[in-house]
Amino acid sequence: xxxxxxxxxxxxxxxxxxxxxxxxxxxxxxxxxxxxxxxxxxxxxxxxxxxxxxxxxxxxxxxxxxxxxxxxxxxxxxxxxxxxxxxxxxxxxxxxxxxxxxxxxxxxxxxxxxxxxxxxxxxxxxxxxxxxxxxxxxxxxxxxxxxxxxxxxxxxxxxxxxxxxxxxxxxxxxxxxxxxxxxxxxxxxxxxxxxxxxxxxxxxxxxxxxxxxxxxxxxxxxxxxxxxxxxxxxxxxxxxxxxxxxxxxxxxxxxxxxxxxxxxxxxxxxxxxxxxxxxxxxxxxxxxxxxxxxxxxxxxxxxxxxxxxxxxxxxxxxxxxxxxxxxxxxxxxxxxxxxxxxxxxxxxxxxxxxxxxxxxxxxxxxxxxxxxxxxxxxxxxxxxxxxxxxxxxxxxxxxxxxxxxxxxxxxxxxxxxxxxxxxxxxxxxxxxxxxxxxxxxxxxxxxxxxxxxxxxxxxxxxxx
Numbered sequence: 001x002x003x004x005x006x007x008x009x010x011x012x013x014x015x016x017x018x019x020x021x022x023x024x025x026x027x028x029x030x031x032x033x034x035x036x037x038x039x040x041x042x043x044x045x046x047x048x049x050x051x052x053x054x055x056x057x058x059x060x061x062x063x064x065x066x067x068x069x070x071x072x073x074x075x076x077x078x079x080x081x082x083x084x085x086x087x088x089x090x091x092x093x094x095x096x097x098x099x100x101x102x103x104x105x106x107x108x109x110x111x112x113x114x115x116x117x118x119x120x121x122x123x124x125x126x127x128x129x130x131x132x133x134x135x136x137x138x139x140x141x142x143x144x145x146x147x148x149x150x151x152x153x154x155x156x157x158x159x160x161x162x163x164x165x166x167x168x169x170x171x172x173x174x175x176x177x178x179x180x181x182x183x184x185x186x187x188x189x190x191x192x193x194x195x196x197x198x199x200x201x202x203x204x205x206x207x208x209x210x211x212x213x214x215x216x217x218x219x220x221x222x223x224x225x226x227x228x229x230x231x232x233x234x235x236x237x238x239x240x241x242x243x244x245x246x247x248x249x250x251x252x253x254x255x256x257x258x259x260x261x262x263x264x265x266x267x268x269x270x271x272x273x274x275x276x277x278x279x280x281x282x283x284x285x286x287x288x289x290x291x292x293x294x295x296x297x298x299x300x301x302x303x304x305x306x307x308x309x310x311x312x313x314x315x316x317x318x319x320x321x322x323x324x325x326x327x328x329x330x331x332x333x334x335x336x337x338x339x340x341x342x343x344x345x346x347x348x349x350x351x352x353x354x355x356x357x358x359x360x361x362x363x364x365x366x367x368x369x370x371x372x373x374x375x376x377x378x379x380x381x382x383x384x385x386x387x388x389x390x391x392x393x394x395x396x397x398x399x400x401x402x403x404x405x406x407x408x409x410x411x412x413x414x415x416x417x418x419x420x421x422x423x424x425x426x427x428x429x430x431x432x433x434x435x436x437x438x439x440x441x442x443x444x445x446x447x448x449x450x451x452x453x454x455x456x457x458x459x460x461x462x463x464x
């Protein structure tokens with residue numbers, strides 16, 4: 001398992017007891033077991049209120065033994081506590097905003113608790129979230145399943161701001177019904193409205209670590225996140241927060257010749273061939289006149305003329321299929337420009353590089369952060385971008401999947417810190433032979449996240 005017992009911050013007996021209980025509760029052959037086994041150590045520590053992953057060169061899972069003794073009556077409850085903290089890291093919640101408030105943290109926990117409750121909905125796991133959160137208080141009710149879950153959930157409509165019952169029905173829909181996930185912004189709006197009306201609650205128990213922001217460049221975290229997310233279905237990625245978009249005015253800057261040449265080389269490989277072939281002659285089946293016959297034909301263009309002239313005829317023009325070369329639209333090339341916050345210092349140069357190709361109509365350009373939006377030529381000329389701040393590659397692969405009839409080549413221009421594509425999306429793009437090329441600036445170029453998606457990966461020279 002790779003688990004070690006540390007002797008500095010804890011009582012050895014407490015740590016041993018926690019490890020034994022965790023080992024007894026972990027599902028075999030699951031991504032939970034694999035994520036757990038990657039931790040270099042487990043420590044019983046009263047320095048944290050519930051649980052936290054200490055992201056140092058020797059990462060450790062810290063667990064408060066007093067919290068465990070009070071609230072984790074079953075081993076399965078201890079398992080849910082550990083999974084909650086690991087999911088905070090795997091979903092990278094604390095990195096999505098520069099300033100994370102208590103409202104954000106409650107929304108994070110509501111999403112994770114609901115997900116865990118749906119995945120682990122059998123009797124041994126029930127009761128953990130319920131004992132922590134009263135049913136008749138808001139926002140506590142967002143952090144636990146409703147009464148009667150999962151067989152016959154009963155939702156209250158007399159607690160919380162308007163819309164709370166609807167969000168609860170989405171979070172905790174009956175397992176046999178279609179699960180319509182609420183938008184993250186909807187949950188956050190409810191919590192903010194309640195705080196505006198009644199003030200910030202001081203008695204909400206938040207699980208896991210909500211104070212620090214892990215260093216996602218550390219090999220331990222990147223390896224764990226990569227391996228785990230590669231095994232997750234795309235439905236898990238639907239829980240990533242969706243933020244509102246805002247305009248971003250950049251000050252376009254010229255790049256040095258070496259960067260322009262290297263960038264143009266990659267873009268031509270992706271864009272030019274598609275642009276030249278956007279409309280070309282291809283052999284296709286069409287209908288032409290094949291003589292006369294007695295079968296009625298509504299497309300016989302001479303029939304109305306004969307009728308107006310008073311010429312009676314029992315014969316109709318008969319269509320005959322044949323092969324002919326006709327102009328056909330070809331698949332377009334798409335360029336996806338990462339406009340997330342981490343790209344801020346590089347976007348002035350990258351916009352300048354893109355502009356000539358967009359002006360010549362050689363590609364369709366889209367901007368993405370946590371959602372995809374067209375980047376029109378006029379906006380590009382005016383240096384106006386649209387961003388939601390975070391980054392999620394799932395929105396790009398979704399966009400590609402919805403345009404498979406038109407696109408066969410795409411280029412993603414990013415620093416590479418995008419998260420990992422869903423396995424089913426990778427498989428579909430491979431089946432349709434959709435080739436995705438990745439270009440990374442020299443100033444920031446994480447190659448791991450998109451390695452499974454990229455047909456080629458190019459690192460530009462320094463931008464200036």
